[in-house]
Each structure stands twice: as C-alpha cells, then as structure tokens.
Amino acid sequence: MSEIEENLEDEVEFVNEETRSIPPWVITFADMVTLLMVFFILLFAIGTIEQEKWRQLKESLREALGADAIEELGTRQGLEVIKTQVDEQTVHAVDEVGAMVNREMEDIISEVEEFVFKNKLAGEVRVSSDDRGAVITISDVVLFPAGSAEMTPKGRTTLRQVFDVLKQFNYNVKVEGHTDNTPIRTLRYPSNWELSASRAAEVAHMLIDDGFPPERLSVEGFAEFRPKVPNTSPENRAVNRRIEVVYQRGSIRKRMVQILNRQ
Numbered sequence: 001m002s003e004i005e006e007n008l009e010d011e012v013e014f015v016n017e018e019t020r021s022i023p024p025w026v027i028t029f030a031d032m033v034t035l036l037m038v039f040f041i042l043l044f045a046i047g048t049i050e051q052e053k054w055r056q057l058k059e060s061l062r063e064a065l066g067a068d069a070i071e072e073l074g075t076r077q078g079l080e081v082i083k084t085q086v087d088e089q090t091v092h093a094v095d096e097v098g099a100m101v102n103r104e105m106e107d108i109i110s111e112v113e114e115f116v117f118k119n120k121l122a123g124e125v126r127v128s129s130d131d132r133g134a135v136i137t138i139s140d141v142v143l144f145p146a147g148s149a150e151m152t153p154k155g156r157t158t159l160r161q162v163f164d165v166l167k168q169f170n171y172n173v174k175v176e177g178h179t180d181n182t183p184i185r186t187l188r189y190p191s192n193w194e195l196s197a198s199r200a201a202e203v204a205h206m207l208i209d210d211g212f213p214p215e216r217l218s219v220e221g222f223a224e225f226r227p228k229v230p231n232t233s234p235e236n237r238a239v240n241r242r243i244e245v246v247y248q249r250g251s252i253r254k255r256m257v258q259i260l261n262r263q
Helices: 003-021 024-046 051-065 076-118 153-166 192-209 234-240 249-262
Strands: 125-130 133-139 173-178 217-221 242-248
Touching: 076 125, 076 133, 076 153, 076 249, 133 153, 133 249, 153 192, 153 242, 173 192, 192 217, 192 242, 242 249
Parallel strands: 173 217
Antiparallel strands: 125 133, 133 242, 173 242
C-alpha cells in the first residue's frame, strides 16, 4: 500500500471516530436551528410594508377620522397620531352608537311585547333580537292557509295591528319567509323556495299598501333551510313555518350615526 493510500485511510478512520463521538441530539438541534432561521426570514419578508396598501390606509383613516394630515410612512409620530385618534375618537363613538342601537332595539321589542300581551297573541307573534336586528316572528298559522301564499282575513288584521305599532320606527325592514321541510310541488309553487318567497312578498305588498315606503323594504325566501327547531314533529314544523319581519340593525346604526353627527 502506498503512502498516499495509507494517509487517506487514516483520514477516513479519524472522521468516522469524530462522527461517532457527536451525540445524536446535536444533529436534530442543528436541523431545528436551520428551520427557525428560514422561518424568521420568511416572517421578515411577509412583514414588509407595501407602499400602496399603506397609502390606502392613510386615506381611509383621514376620511374616517377627519384628520388634516397623517405623518409619512413608517414614522413613529405618524403611528402615534393614528393610535391616539382611533383610541380617543373612534372607540368612544363606536361605544356610544352601539349603546344607542341597543336602546332603540329594546324600545322596538318592548312595544311589540306590549302589543302581544294586550291582544293575547302569545304563541302567534313573538319578538327577539339577534345579529340581524329586532325580529318580529309571526306564525304562518295566523297568516296563511297550508300550501298557500294568500293571506287570511285574520292574518291581515293581525299584520295591520303589528304595523300600527311598528310604523313609528323609521328603519329599513326585511321580510323573510320560512317553511318546514314538507315538500310541495304544484304548478304555482314548484318547491318551498317559491312558497316562502311568495309569502314574504305578500306581506311586503300589504305593508306597502298600508303606507310603508317600498324603498326601505326587502324580501327574502329561505324555504326550509333556516329552521328554528328540528322538523321532527308536527309541533316543531309549525314553529318553523313563519314570517319574520326584521328591523335591520345596520339601518338602525346608520340612523344613530346621523343623529350623533348632528349634535
């Protein structure tokens, strides 16, 4: 064996001995450190501020807050201006508007509850609130015969009484029609979609005839796909067949903002 080959063999043996002397966890730790380095590089790249988005943000804040000027991109002073105005103006205004909206919805609910009590309509007319707004629910047993969108005389009387209470609240209203899951297939109503939409439209037409501004009215039919309870019994299906008159929260909020701006 030549001298060169002997030296190479000694080097390989030395490397093998060094490798065997390194604990296994060191290799795993080195891999983890490499991955962390790549991760932070990615975070830095993603976190770079885009000039156009920052410009749009400044313009939006200037319009919303009525500020004459927002400092230039990335300056601490500019960020402090934004933070101060949002904290002291926007947050206070949002809290005040939210409280006014809640009070107005409570007034609507209180008026309807009083009406229901006086007219002994418990179980036929209900009122509640959710993300949509103040919701007046009227059972289809009161308003419509089975499988029809032609309102009954009792239904017309009840709806006019409800409207007499609600017309004092000048907000946008959405009329929603809902059915149970019993299928319908007639020439006029091929499915529950047509039936629910036709019932909602019938209520809307009556409200317009009684003086409700049509530009503040909208109609939706949901068929059987927004049940309040499972359609597992005749009683539950009767609960799901309903008309919901929604005084929309967004419309109430818009009016409260207008009132605050006039003060």
